[in-house]
Amino acid sequence: MGGAKLAIAVLAAGLLAGCSGGYTWGWYVVSPWGPKGQSNILFLLSGLGWTVAVALCAIAASVVLGLLVALLGLAPSRIARTASWIYVEMLRSIPMLVMVLWVFYGLPVVMDIRLDVFGAGVIALALCDSAFEAEIFRGGIQSIDRGQHEASNSLGLSYLDKMRFIILPQAIRRILPPLGNQFVYMLKTSSLVSVIGLAELTRKANELVVTEYRPLEIYSFLILEYLALILIVSWGVRRIERRMAAADYRPA
Amino acid sequence: MSNTANGAPIIEIERLNKWFGDLHVLRDIDLRVRHGEKIVICGPSGSGKSTLIRCVNRLERHQRGRIVVDGIELNDEMKHLAAIRSEVGMVFQSFNLFPHLTVLDNVSLAPRRVRRMPAADAEALAMQLLERVRIPEQAHKYPSQLSGGQQQRVAIARSLAMRPKIMLFDEPTSALDPEMINEVLEVMEGLALDGMTMLCVTHEMGFARRVADTMVFMDRGEIVEAAAPEAFFSRPATERCRLFLSQILSH
Numbered sequence A: 001m002g003g004a005k006l007a008i009a010v011l012a013a014g015l016l017a018g019c020s021g022g023y024t025w026g027w028y029v030v031s032p033w034g035p036k037g038q039s040n041i042l043f044l045l046s047g048l049g050w051t052v053a054v055a056l057c058a059i060a061a062s063v064v065l066g067l068l069v070a071l072l073g074l075a076p077s078r079i080a081r082t083a084s085w086i087y088v089e090m091l092r093s094i095p096m097l098v099m100v101l102w103v104f105y106g107l108p109v110v111m112d113i114r115l116d117v118f119g120a121g122v123i124a125l126a127l128c129d130s131a132f133e134a135e136i137f138r139g140g141i142q143s144i145d146r147g148q149h150e151a152s153n154s155l156g157l158s159y160l161d162k163m164r165f166i167i168l169p170q171a172i173r174r175i176l177p178p179l180g181n182q183f184v185y186m187l188k189t190s191s192l193v194s195v196i197g198l199a200e201l202t203r204k205a206n207e208l209v210v211t212e213y214r215p216l217e218i219y220s221f222l223i224l225e226y227l228a229l230i231l232i233v234s235w236g237v238r239r240i241e242r243r244m245a246a247a248d249y250r251p252a
Numbered sequence B: 001m002s003n004t005a006n007g008a009p010i011i012e013i014e015r016l017n018k019w020f021g022d023l024h025v026l027r028d029i030d031l032r033v034r035h036g037e038k039i040v041i042c043g044p045s046g047s048g049k050s051t052l053i054r055c056v057n058r059l060e061r062h063q064r065g066r067i068v069v070d071g072i073e074l075n076d077e078m079k080h081l082a083a084i085r086s087e088v089g090m091v092f093q094s095f096n097l098f099p100h101l102t103v104l105d106n107v108s109l110a111p112r113r114v115r116r117m118p119a120a121d122a123e124a125l126a127m128q129l130l131e132r133v134r135i136p137e138q139a140h141k142y143p144s145q146l147s148g149g150q151q152q153r154v155a156i157a158r159s160l161a162m163r164p165k166i167m168l169f170d171e172p173t174s175a176l177d178p179e180m181i182n183e184v185l186e187v188m189e190g191l192a193l194d195g196m197t198m199l200c201v202t203h204e205m206g207f208a209r210r211v212a213d214t215m216v217f218m219d220r221g222e223i224v225e226a227a228a229p230e231a232f233f234s235r236p237a238t239e240r241c242r243l244f245l246s247q248i249l250s251h
Helices: A002-019 A035-045 A048-073 A078-091 A096-111 A117-142 A146-155 A159-196 A201-212 A215-245 B049-056 B078-087 B103-113 B119-132 B148-160 B178-193 B205-211 B229-234 B239-249
Strands: B009-020 B023-034 B038-042 B064-069 B088-091 B166-170 B197-201 B214-219 B222-227
Touching (some): A048 A078, A048 A117, A048 A201, A048 A215, A078 A117, A146 B148, B009 B197, B038 B049, B038 B205, B049 B064, B103 B148, B148 B178, B178 B205, B205 B239
Parallel strands (some): B038 B214, B088 B166, B166 B197
Antiparallel strands (some): B009 B064
16 A cells, blocks of 8 residues: 555645645644544544435446446347447537536426436436446457357357356456546546535535635545545455456456 | 267258358268267368358258258348257357456356356356366466366366257367367367267367267368268378378378
8 A cells, every 4th residue: 555655745745835824734634532523533433324325326336337228239130330420529518517507406297207416316327437347348349359250159149148158247347447447537527416415525515614714624535534434445345356356267 | 989979960961062252161961960979171262161060050041952950940030040059058169258257257157148057057057067168266266367178178078068959160270379278178078978969070089089070071161071080090092182181190
């Protein structure tokens, strides 16, 4: 975790450099050694559950959606491929913040449904991310040697069986790093859901800023929260990757 | 070995033509393969011999002409395609084993998924075939843990697990170290003895002499000569074939 120490040192140095200006810091608002700071920290950390939940649900939905779109894009039918292409091009050109706002305010009207902020957040993040997941899956699937397709075809395996038993299991190992990356990215972009009022980390920080009027200290703490969260997740992703790489075969 | 081949054709190829873009890779190919016949196809690289056998299970689609395999014509109807592919086994130059599956799963997957065989039966069948190619002790290893010759024998067992009527071999020993070639050829000769219909693209002329009923020489997309091995090797009819044989046999 040398990277983590370095990152924290850089951040601390930046903050200290700021001290030399005219600003008077009020770290007491997030200090773990004072009663005020303690209750504020607990308040800020209470957003953690929503941040993790919205990111997990969104990434799960987006992986499934992205895989379907990628399989459509690689299907023999030209109509399926065109549909997949249009989906990817459209969704990756919509800014995430715009998507969050549109899904929350627009979708319930269009589809005549009720959406809470959590549902709207998950849908918006998943839709935007699925276009990128589809491209990741497509790249991974296409990187599998043509001989694997030919061997599967020559045995008479159906298209779906070939994908399920031969191509995807090999592709998954190759796309795990970009998938992990995408999950980290999702954890960060989940902060956009704060604008529609989901009480996740960023929203909590915003709320505290309004009452404490100490934005610099509180947002600095917010950065540390994301930093810690993402370092832990990156570490977990790398562990899974290593375990998969150590699995008892080398791709031929 | 012509005694194992009887009269009825199992593959009929008529005036087959294929292009890759502007490149005319197969020109007016006519070939009839009888039940149990062993055909060895040779020729210089780029002569279209691999493309020809890949057309038989439609890994390549032809543009003109007719291919009938076991009474079914190859066309764009997917139902026919699946039926033909399950009757025709193929062994590739680069093995193309599934690297993420054990040897046993490589062999038993297709019977389970395509033939709907219960897992226990499929595994018993796989073990039986691994005995036949003489590597039952490798069943639980992964392909990368095997030598090239062992991998190719697993690939043969994998094809046989579908109980095919026809086996296609696309240069099965070309990617192997010399000391491993014989173990693969021995397995192929055993198959030939059992009466399998075989189309082999290979440069192993010793194997061809021992096994082939018919030798086919291809050059520039055409079948230049087709003859029984004795005649083919001792009295090639064309200059092109003579030249090719002199080059390949001088090794």
